[in-house]
Amino acid sequence: xxxxxxxxxxxxxxxxxxxxxxxxxxxxxxxxxxxxxxxxxxxxxxxxxxxxxxxxxxxxxxxxxxxxxxxxxxxxxxxxxxxxxxxxxxxxxxxxxxxxxxxxxxxxxxxxxxxxxxxxxxxxxxxxxxxxxxxxxxxxxxxxxxxxxxxxxxxxxxxxxxxxxxxxxxxxxxxxxxxxxxxxxxxxxxxxxxxxxxxxxxxxxxxxxxxxxxxxxxxxxxxxxxxxxxxxxxxxxxxxxxxxxxxxxxxxxxxxxxxxxxxxxxxxxxxxxxxxxxxxxxxxxxxxxxxxxxxxxxxxxxxxxxxx
Amino acid sequence: xxxxxxxxxxxxxxxxxxxxxxxxxxxxxxxxxxxxxxxxxxxxxxxxxxxxxxxxxxxxxxxxxxxxxxxxxxxxxxxxxxxxxxxxxxxxxxxxxxxxx
Amino acid sequence: xxxxxxxxxxxxxxxxxxxxxxxxxxxxxxxxxxxxxxxxxxxxxxxxxxxxxxxxxxxxxxxxxxxxxxxxxxxxxxxxxxxxxxxxxxxxxxxxxxxxxxxxxxxxxxxxxxxxxxxxxxxxxxxxxxxxxxxxxxxxxxxxxxxxxxxxxxxxxxxxxxxxxxxxxxxxxxxxxxxxxxxxxxxxxxxxxxxxxxxxxxxxxxxxxxxxxxxxxxxxxxxxxxxxxxxxxxxxxxxxxxxxxxxxxxxxxxxxxxxxxxxxxxxxxxxxxxxxxxxxxxxxxxxxxxxxxxxxxxxxxxxxxxxxxxxxxxxxxxxxxxxxxxxxxxxxxxxxxxxxxxxxxxxxxxxxxxxxxxxxxxxxxxxxxxxxxxxxxxxxxxxxxxxxxxx
Ligand SMILES: Cc1ncc(C[n+]2csc(CCOP(=O)(O)OP(=O)(O)O)c2C)c(N)n1
Ligand code: SF4
Ligand code: SF4
Ligand code: SF4
Ligand SMILES: [Mg+2]
Numbered sequence: 001x002x003x004x005x006x007x008x009x010x011x012x013x014x015x016x017x018x019x020x021x022x023x024x025x026x027x028x029x030x031x032x033x034x035x036x037x038x039x040x041x042x043x044x045x046x047x048x049x050x051x052x053x054x055x056x057x058x059x060x061x062x063x064x065x066x067x068x069x070x071x072x073x074x075x076x077x078x079x080x081x082x083x084x085x086x087x088x089x090x091x092x093x094x095x096x097x098x099x100x101x102x103x104x105x106x107x108x109x110x111x112x113x114x115x116x117x118x119x120x121x122x123x124x125x126x127x128x129x130x131x132x133x134x135x136x137x138x139x140x141x142x143x144x145x146x147x148x149x150x151x152x153x154x155x156x157x158x159x160x161x162x163x164x165x166x167x168x169x170x171x172x173x174x175x176x177x178x179x180x181x182x183x184x185x186x187x188x189x190x191x192x193x194x195x196x197x198x199x200x201x202x203x204x205x206x207x208x209x210x211x212x213x214x215x216x217x218x219x220x221x222x223x224x225x226x227x228x229x230x231x232x233x234x235x236x237x238x239x240x241x242x243x244x245x246x247x248x249x250x251x252x253x254x255x256x257x258x259x260x261x262x263x264x265x266x267x268x269x270x271x272x273x274x275x276x277x278x279x280x281x282x283x284x285x286x287x288x289x290x291x292x293x294x295x296x297x298x299x300x301x302x303x304x305x306x307x308x
Numbered sequence: 309x310x311x312x313x314x315x316x317x318x319x320x321x322x323x324x325x326x327x328x329x330x331x332x333x334x335x336x337x338x339x340x341x342x343x344x345x346x347x348x349x350x351x352x353x354x355x356x357x358x359x360x361x362x363x364x365x366x367x368x369x370x371x372x373x374x375x376x377x378x379x380x381x382x383x384x385x386x387x388x389x390x391x392x393x394x395x396x397x398x399x400x401x402x403x404x405x406x407x408x409x
Numbered sequence: 410x411x412x413x414x415x416x417x418x419x420x421x422x423x424x425x426x427x428x429x430x431x432x433x434x435x436x437x438x439x440x441x442x443x444x445x446x447x448x449x450x451x452x453x454x455x456x457x458x459x460x461x462x463x464x465x466x467x468x469x470x471x472x473x474x475x476x477x478x479x480x481x482x483x484x485x486x487x488x489x490x491x492x493x494x495x496x497x498x499x500x501x502x503x504x505x506x507x508x509x510x511x512x513x514x515x516x517x518x519x520x521x522x523x524x525x526x527x528x529x530x531x532x533x534x535x536x537x538x539x540x541x542x543x544x545x546x547x548x549x550x551x552x553x554x555x556x557x558x559x560x561x562x563x564x565x566x567x568x569x570x571x572x573x574x575x576x577x578x579x580x581x582x583x584x585x586x587x588x589x590x591x592x593x594x595x596x597x598x599x600x601x602x603x604x605x606x607x608x609x610x611x612x613x614x615x616x617x618x619x620x621x622x623x624x625x626x627x628x629x630x631x632x633x634x635x636x637x638x639x640x641x642x643x644x645x646x647x648x649x650x651x652x653x654x655x656x657x658x659x660x661x662x663x664x665x666x667x668x669x670x671x672x673x674x675x676x677x678x679x680x681x682x683x684x685x686x687x688x689x690x691x692x693x694x695x696x697x698x699x700x701x702x703x704x705x706x707x708x709x710x711x712x713x714x715x716x717x718x719x720x721x722x723x724x725x726x727x728x729x730x731x732x733x734x735x736x737x738x739x740x741x742x743x744x745x746x747x748x749x750x751x752x753x754x755x756x757x758x759x760x761x762x763x764x765x766x767x768x769x770x771x772x773x774x775x776x777x778x779x780x781x782x783x784x785x786x787x788x789x790x791x792x793x794x795x796x797x798x799x800x
Contacts, residue, residue: 005372008369015330019364020335020337021337025340026385027363030365031362045483054623058326058621058622058623060632064332065330068612070611071621071622071623072478072502072509080478084479084482084483084611086463086465087483088483091612094434099614101614118468119468122468123472196361230386230389230399232385233361233387233391317631320635322639323571323632324621324624326620
């Protein structure tokens with residue numbers, strides 16, 4: 001697996017993802033993208049669903065991409081890349097192309113968990129050789145922080161806001177990583193922008209594995225999570241250390257936990273720094289935090305059982 | 309700020325294609341900054357944490373070592389200063405006691 | 410037609426054969442009546458090694474067109490086929506395919522749009538795509554559907570066009586009925602269509618492109634103007650492709666629409682697709698009775714050949730436009746085009762609009778004869794008439 005030095009060496013050789021994008025200061029998305037692109041040496045072609053990453057990196061005539069990159073629409077990053085990958089296979093077979101190329105798709109949680117889920121599921125089942133990366137910041141950030149099925153329970157969003165009666169989103173988030181794993185594809189990884197070596201290792205495996213692979217990456221949104229930009233990486237780290245977002249992989253069907261927190265922190269430590277959870281800390285909502293803690297504990301136990 | 313020429317419809321590639329790869333020169337985001345990271349070479353242990361965590365790819369490197377900061381693009385988020393294990397980066401208010409590049 | 414084979418084939422089979430002969434790198438499609446058999450036949454050709462293409466058996470039409478865009482942008486020759494709800498579902502991406510200048514060729518087996526759900530023919534599906542930026546060709550019979558599919562490939566890929574082309578054929582009437590059709594030799598077709606050389610192939614990893622960017626108000630308008638330009642180039646290119654095609658097939662295409670006994674006609678009907686065939690029979694019969702009647706059948710609906718059609722219609726007494734789809738709250742789509750083509754002219758024919766054949770409702774020869782009869786009445790009221798509907 002490539003060390004940070006190796007990643008740096010690759011970026012020195014070629015900056016696949018450049019500065020000069022308009023993502024918010026401290027946004028987690030470009031941190032993930034750079035690391036993923038640096039995790040491989042060879043050429044990659046990427047599709048990108050509509051969302052913050054796409055909008056802020058491709059404002060005509062500017063671009064942050066030094067790799068072939070295509071945006072089609074919001075819900076079809078997987079279908080689009082499956083078209084490009086099929087084109088590649090077909091043309092390679094006919095001798096019209098000789099290079100080895102890897103294929104990536106980037107999408108947000110909205111573009112994956114919700115509107116793009118069918119497109120992803122279909123592409124996984126068809127077995128295209130590509131890596132699909134979900135950059136999960138827990139809401140539709142680009143359109144103004146509306147809830148998605150990835151929004152954690154208790155978070156206040158603009159369509160599931162905290163108010164006099166409600167504390168924010170009432171429902172537990174969808175466990176997409178496990179849903180994707182149920183497609184029995186060769187490689188599935190759950191990673192976070194707080195652990196970039198781990199992300200790079202998973203990306204390298206995913207990209208170089210034949211057939212479909214999937215990465216679900218926790219990515220901070222300072223606006224939606226309501227945190228200071230400088231804390232972007234640290235807060236994601238809390239997500240991992242509380243086991244809200246365990247780092248693990250499902251490699252050829254086998255669950256491996258790739259990072260065990262030295263000490264599993266109480267969920268409060270993840271919730272408290274983020275003002276989107278502020279309502280949970282009002283008197284009367286103690287129970288909700290307990291429920292969230294129970295959900296996290298239960299999921300963590302299930303995961304540990306799968307990994308043992 | 310993004311700065312580019314506004315061309316006529318027949319002077320640009322068709323289909324919305326942008327040719328020639330990335331265009332960092334067209335979108336200098338350094339003016340977003342209210343605080344500026346100051347890197348202290350002598351304290352730095354070259355662990356590359358700031359480099360890998362920077363959302364704006366603003367650490368200049370050579371031979372896998374930090375050389376400086378690209379102030380034309382750094383947005384001053386402060387992640388690098390937070391993450392540095394040896395406090396080799398400090399955030400200073402923009403325009404106050406920071407040398408210009 | 411001289412050098413091909415005469416065969417009895419369905420519309421499905423001729424289109425599938427055209428696709429086989431074109432040999433696209435990629436086909437992405439999803440089943441829907443009355444299109445399904447096109448892709449079924451094609452898949453069989455692939456399974457039998459008769460064509461070397463990747464078929465992406467996507468999970469929806471939305472993904473079909475999405476994959477087509479990915480494939481065509483990658484630099485591959487790409488085709489699809491759909492109908493009705495399938496076209497409606499892929500519509501978001503049809504617009505994008507046009508804007509990204511991907512020369513995808515798609516067959517549309519015309520079928521009514523829901524609701525109520527109905528599997529039979531009308532033109533509501535393809536008409537809903539008329540403003541999407543794709544080129545639209547309407548075929549009268551299996552032969553035209555075949556030939557347009559081949560010509561579409563050249564038209565789509567023309568350097569100054571680079572747009573998707575939709576070739577429509579009426580569902581069931583053309584897709585499911587066996588007709589005599591003449592296919593060209595495989596070799597002749599592959600020579601005719603040649604190799605596709607994409608201008609900005611995504612797979613050119615040495616020269617990375619950013620495709621499908623985000624436009625602010627400062628550039629969107631210019632990108633749309635490029636599409637306007639490309640559309641404007643279509644008629645000339647189509648005529649040129651027809652000429653080359655005629656050389657190959659011995660055929661006699663020489664226009665953006667077909668005129669049938671129009672030269673000295675006083676009364677004319679304008680019809681798209683298979684019903685034009687029925688109208689020709691009526692024209693023949695009425696001509697025998699000494700009536701000066703004719704038919705105009707647009708091949709090209711997008712871009713609409715307004716000037717050329719105006720020139721043919723100006724000296725007529727009265728013209729009926731028969732639409733096979735509705736534009737609720739307005740006149741029929743074809744009527745609107747013809748009416749706008751004639752606007753501003755002082756001396757022009759009386760123009761009437763009829764709607765027919767919705768959801769597969771039959772239209773008979775005598776009903777078209779009645780339309781001609783109507784036209785002879787100088788006091789005929791100008792209002793929409795619904796042929797064969799129980800009112
Ligand atoms: C079909 C369609 N519906 C809705 C939208 C509006 N839209 C664009 S981006 C977006 C949300 C993106 O959320 P996510 O995928 O989580 O990405 P993020 O911006 O949070 O990174 C929405 C709702 C759209 N572009 N297309
Ligand atoms: S809104 Fe959030 S996800 Fe979007 S660019 Fe800003 S910080 Fe990043
Ligand atoms: S302040 Fe933020 S943008 Fe600037 S160099 Fe540090 S991490 Fe990069
Ligand atoms: S994080 Fe600190 S010590 Fe590490 S390379 Fe950056 S400045 Fe040097
Ligand atoms: Mg999101």
